[in-house]
Amino acid sequence: xxxxxxxxxxxxxxxxxxxxxxxxxxxxxxxxxxxxxxxxxxxxxxxxxxxxxxxxxxxxxxxxxxxxxxxxxxxxxxxxxxxxxxxxxxxxxxxxx
Amino acid sequence: xxxxxxxxxxxxxxxxxxxxxxxxxxxxxxxxxxxxxxxxxxxxxxxxxxxxxxxxxxxxxxxxxxxxxxxxxxxxxxxxxxxxxxxxxxxxxxxxxxxxxxxxxxxxxxxxxxxxxxxxxxxxxxxxxxxxxxxxxxxxxxxxxxxxxxxxxxxxxxxxxxxxxxxxxxxxxxxxxxxxxxxxxxxxxxxxxxxxxxxxxxxxxxxxxxxxxxxxxxxxxxxxxxxxxxxxxxxxxxxxxxxxxxxxxxxxxxxxxxxxxxxxxxxxxxxxxxxxxxxxxxxxxxxxxxxxxxxxxxxxxxxxxxxxxxxxxxxxxxxxxxxxxxxxxxxxxxxxxxxxxxxxxxxxxxxxxxxxxxxxxxxxxxxxxxxxxxxxxxxxxxxxxxxxxxxxxx
Numbered sequence: 305x306x307x308x309x310x311x312x313x314x315x316x317x318x319x320x321x322x323x324x325x326x327x328x329x330x331x332x333x334x335x336x337x338x339x340x341x342x343x344x345x346x347x348x349x350x351x352x353x354x355x356x357x358x359x360x361x362x363x364x365x366x367x368x369x370x371x372x373x374x375x376x377x378x379x380x381x382x383x384x385x386x387x388x389x390x391x392x393x394x395x396x397x398x399x400x401x
Numbered sequence: 402x403x404x405x406x407x408x409x410x411x412x413x414x415x416x417x418x419x420x421x422x423x424x425x426x427x428x429x430x431x432x433x434x435x436x437x438x439x440x441x442x443x444x445x446x447x448x449x450x451x452x453x454x455x456x457x458x459x460x461x462x463x464x465x466x467x468x469x470x471x472x473x474x475x476x477x478x479x480x481x482x483x484x485x486x487x488x489x490x491x492x493x494x495x496x497x498x499x500x501x502x503x504x505x506x507x508x509x510x511x512x513x514x515x516x517x518x519x520x521x522x523x524x525x526x527x528x529x530x531x532x533x534x535x536x537x538x539x540x541x542x543x544x545x546x547x548x549x550x551x552x553x554x555x556x557x558x559x560x561x562x563x564x565x566x567x568x569x570x571x572x573x574x575x576x577x578x579x580x581x582x583x584x585x586x587x588x589x590x591x592x593x594x595x596x597x598x599x600x601x602x603x604x605x606x607x608x609x610x611x612x613x614x615x616x617x618x619x620x621x622x623x624x625x626x627x628x629x630x631x632x633x634x635x636x637x638x639x640x641x642x643x644x645x646x647x648x649x650x651x652x653x654x655x656x657x658x659x660x661x662x663x664x665x666x667x668x669x670x671x672x673x674x675x676x677x678x679x680x681x682x683x684x685x686x687x688x689x690x691x692x693x694x695x696x697x698x699x700x701x702x703x704x705x706x707x708x709x710x711x712x713x714x715x716x717x718x719x720x721x722x723x724x725x726x727x728x729x730x731x732x733x734x735x736x737x738x739x740x741x742x743x744x745x746x747x748x749x750x751x752x753x754x755x756x757x758x759x760x761x762x763x764x765x766x767x768x769x770x771x772x773x774x775x776x777x778x779x780x781x782x783x784x785x786x787x788x789x790x791x792x793x794x795x
Binding site: 351354355356358379380381382383385386 | 424425428429431432433435437438439440441442443444445448
């Protein structure tokens with residue numbers, strides 16, 4: 305259990321470098337970007353796939369992580385390549401490895 | 402967003418339904434395959450979404466791979482419309498006619514705007530332009546804006562600059578007004594005499610230019626020379642000047658008023674109404690039903706143009722304010738006729754003897770052949786000088 309936690313907290317080299325130089329994290333490593341418009345719309349850039357898609361939650365793969373949007377009447381409004389727009393009432397955004 | 406919708410419409414798009422267990426996988430494959438999906442909604446085993454017509458065909462292998470069943474619900478866009486209406490010639494002809502009429506009507510001037518004028522009224526400019534051919538409904542190709550500008554500038558002296566710009570169906574007339582120099586001496590280059598307009602005795606005489614042998618107290622007959630424009634100097638040489646003088650004289654003046662005892666008079670009925678017309682260019686379409694067309698009336702018209710969002714249109718509402726009257730033959734007796742004549746005399750006095758100083762006034766009235774004649778004789782002090790050009794054979 306401790307091992308797993310340590311693994312989660314372990315920083316990668318680009319992350320360390322960004323921290324030393326005091327520059328934004330995505331300068332050396334590309335992260336997915338999530339733009340939230342209130343809790344009505346979320347725009348994801350860098351989505352690699354839909355894991356689960358239901359009316360009250362949507363799970364998406366972003367890089368090595370997974371993001372879960374929980375809410376009401378959620379739907380994928382638009383899906384284009386790596387971009388996804390989620391529409392509905394978003395109540396919770398969770399990340400998982 | 403509109404442009405996206407428009408492009409989708411042009412390319413054609415479909416609403417489709419996917420039924421199966423591995424819908425997420427199907428969506429992932431579509432996304433990786435570069436297929437755009439939008440407005441999707443999913444239930445437990447169903448997904449309804451939209452995609453372009455050309456992309457729908459590319460989705461089939463993914464559906465087969467993931468074991469989902471795919472079916473089109475509705476088709477949208479231009480390619481489907483074209484297919485649906487390809488046999489309806491009337492529609493194509495209608496569209497063609499519409500575009501044709503639009504292009505044809507675009508060759509005419511439908512609105513004229515005048516900007517930049519303060520002293521010269523827009524109506525005056527528009528009237529002159531109308532004489533030259535620029536009016537609502539003019540064919541654009543027959544107009545030569547530069548020629549119009551030149552002619553208008555020559556005709557209307559108060560304008561220093563004019564530009565006629567025809568953009569689309571609107572002709573914009575931009576003007577700049579001239580500041581005219583004050584008229585110090587009118588027609589100073591013309592040689593003139595001052596002659597007597599009426600017979601009388603001179604009371605005062607101020608000669609500004611010219612030569613006069615008359616003096617205050619002299620009598621003159623109508624048409625007599627008072628101040629000569631031919632001036633002779635000490636050496637016996639003559640020169641011509643524009644004679645100017647204020648000559649006031651004691652004169653007798655007469656005004657005669659005739660009032661027939663039988664007169665046709667307009668009597669207002671007290672009835673007024675506001676009638677509205679729909680104005681389309683120069684045509685008027687009444688927006689009311691007129692039952693009695695025989696009624697006589699005086700009308701005042703006002704046009705309210707329809708200008709949505711500041712865009713001028715050839716439409717407007719013409720409001721006509723009517724005041725109805727009837728024509729009646731009125732019989733006057735002598736007293737009434739005299740009253741009427743006195744009233745008219747008062748008005749004529751203001752017009753004819755406005756600046757004169759009335760010293761004495763005598764009235765005499767007589768009835769002759771159904772006509773009452775009122776004769777007023779005045780003794781007054783009035784300006785009697787009148788300019789008369791000296792015609793020179795140069």
